[in-house]
Amino acid sequence: MQEVNVGLIGLGNVGMGTLSILTENADQIELKLGFPLRVKALCSPSIAGKRLPTLPAGVVRTTNWREVVEHPEVDIVAELVGGTTVAREIIESAISHKKSVVTANKELMALCGAEIWDRAISSGINLAMEASVAGGIPIHTVLREGISGDRVTTLYGILNGTSNYILTEIEKHGSSFDDVLKEAQRLGYAEADPSADVDGYDARSKLAILAALAFGEKITPSDIYTEGIRRILPIDFDYAHQLGHTIRMVCSARQTPEGLILSVRPALIPQSTILASVQGAYNAVWVRGKYGADTFYYGRGAGSAPTGVAVVSDLMRVAREIRAGSPERVSPFAHERLGEYKPIPVTLQHSAYYLRFRVEDRPGIIATLSRVLADQQISLEAVLQLPTDNWRDRPFVITVEPASEQAIREALAEMSTNNFLVEPPLAMPMEKSL
Numbered sequence: 352m353q354e355v356n357v358g359l360i361g362l363g364n365v366g367m368g369t370l371s372i373l374t375e376n377a378d379q380i381e382l383k384l385g386f387p388l389r390v391k392a393l394c395s396p397s398i399a400g401k402r403l404p405t406l407p408a409g410v411v412r413t414t415n416w417r418e419v420v421e422h423p424e425v426d427i428v429a430e431l432v433g434g435t436t437v438a439r440e441i442i443e444s445a446i447s448h449k450k451s452v453v454t455a456n457k458e459l460m461a462l463c464g465a466e467i468w469d470r471a472i473s474s475g476i477n478l479a480m481e482a483s484v485a486g487g488i489p490i491h492t493v494l495r496e497g498i499s500g501d502r503v504t505t506l507y508g509i510l511n512g513t514s515n516y517i518l519t520e521i522e523k524h525g526s527s528f529d530d531v532l533k534e535a536q537r538l539g540y541a542e543a544d545p546s547a548d549v550d551g552y553d554a555r556s557k558l559a560i561l562a563a564l565a566f567g568e569k570i571t572p573s574d575i576y577t578e579g580i581r582r583i584l585p586i587d588f589d590y591a592h593q594l595g596h597t598i599r600m601v602c603s604a605r606q607t608p609e610g611l612i613l614s615v616r617p618a619l620i621p622q623s624t625i626l627a628s629v630q631g632a633y634n635a636v637w638v639r640g641k642y643g644a645d646t647f648y649y650g651r652g653a654g655s656a657p658t659g660v661a662v663v664s665d666l667m668r669v670a671r672e673i674r675a676g677s678p679e680r681v682s683p684f685a686h687e688r689l690g691e692y693k694p695i696p697v698t699l700q701h702s703a704y705y706l707r708f709r710v711e712d713r714p715g716i717i718a719t720l721s722r723v724l725a726d727q728q729i730s731l732e733a734v735l736q737l738p739t740d741n742w743r744d745r746p747f748v749i750t751v752e753p754a755s756e757q758a759i760r761e762a763l764a765e766m767s768t769n770n771f772l773v774e775p776p777l778a779m780p781m782e783k784s785l
């Protein structure tokens with residue numbers, strides 16, 4: 352049967368993983384498809400220095416991505432470069448050359464996925480982006496196909512492997528954030544500039560895409576409240592454990608009667624929940640639907656081979672569509688027209704909270720803080736203090752009954768004016784049950 356041809360642009364982690372699978376697993380792929388999926392062109396600026404697998408004669412190798420996009424025999428262009436500049440040019444150029452596109456680019460799809468998808472549909476080509484969120488977990492397919500008959504009400508995720516690795520290492524070894532980060536950088540789990548991971552921006556892009564798919568709203572990263580994990584101390588895990596909880600950077604999108612509340616932030620979650628068992632660099636997504644209740648997806652969120660599997664599977668899906676002559680006509684962002692779940696500010700969220708203080712000890716501190724909470728109509732639930740010798744930096748924790756985030760923020764602002772604080776208080780939502 353007639354083959355479908357692929358051009359790969361970008362031969363870094365994901366590009367090389369994709370290429371290896373396409374070549375090593377070519378016979379299985381052909382059996383599953385019923386026709387061959389061939390690599391026709393490859394591009395990266397440093398292609399001359401790459402150790403490429405053995406390829407059939409006639410495969411174009413170039414440093415100029417336009418040669419891939421314009422190659423008359425390339426049916427599908429895989430954009431595996433990343434970022435929002437060149438990648439956008441590549442995708443737009445491919446669409447105008449009527450080439451279908453597979454991308455792993457979360458940043459670009461979070462920023463302007465809806466527009467790119469509309470352009471692809473009006474050009475009659477197919478677009479697939481499974482690898483853009485949670486690498487090896489086929490969560491796009493789940494939301495677009497597997498459970499698309501349900502009405503999603505809540506989505507929780509652990510979507511950044513680096514920050515999950517750091518948190519679980521702090522939890523296991525009691526080491527400081529800085530020490531664990533250095534070790535993660537040494538092992539290659541964290542970038543030299545770790546901010547996209549530890550400050551939550553990478554997870555925010557992923558949540559923007561997943562929430563758009565799950566709820567059918569046009570969601571941009573700026574709709575999502577984002578807070579990183581730099582302030583988490585080993586002692587926070589000690590207190591969390593005393594409360595029967597642990598700490599994870601939780602990406603959440605929840606339907607409330609007022610609208611959709613979206614956040615990426617460290618939160619206390621019960622140790623008994625399945626999300627708490629997600630360790631190291633693994634990712635997970637938990638979806639709750641009105642009809643089908645809970646489903647949970649777990650796997651590697653990144654890495655050359657797991658992400659390569661997602662890209663190759665997208666290439667196979669698009670190849671099938673091309674062969675069947677029916678490219679995807681409905682954008683995954685299209686049911687934004689339902690308009691049921693408008694994003695609303697996180698300050699409207701109601702939750703129990705964990706408030707951690709570090710103080711220079713003196714009499715009357717708890718009374719002062721309790722008064723501030725009472726002024727905001729916030730009910731105190733418990734006060735926890737583990738023994739420490741250092742009266743100049745004594746940590747303790749107050750947990751409070753469900754309150755609005757707005758009230759918590761106002762209370763924290765007032766508390767922060769007290770000179771007994773060593774640093775501003777840390778507040779994290781505390782999920783009683785998930």
Ligand SMILES: NC(=O)c1ccc[n+]([C@@H]2O[C@H](COP(=O)([O-])OP(=O)(O)OC[C@H]3O[C@@H](n4cnc5c(N)ncnc54)[C@H](OP(=O)(O)O)[C@@H]3O)[C@@H](O)[C@H]2O)c1
Binds near residue numbers: 365398433482483
């Ligand atoms: N890494 C993961 O585990 C993972 C997981 C899920 C999604 N993703 C996404 O996958 C994409 C690629 O990530 P990656 O980790 O593979 O990145 P990477 O290792 O930095 O690879 C990027 C590749 O793009 C090439 N490139 C840069 N500028 C180019 C240009 N103008 N024309 C053609 N090629 C160009 C680079 O060439 P040189 O090799 O010559 O420098 C490199 O081969 C990103 O969107 C990322 O967010 C990555």
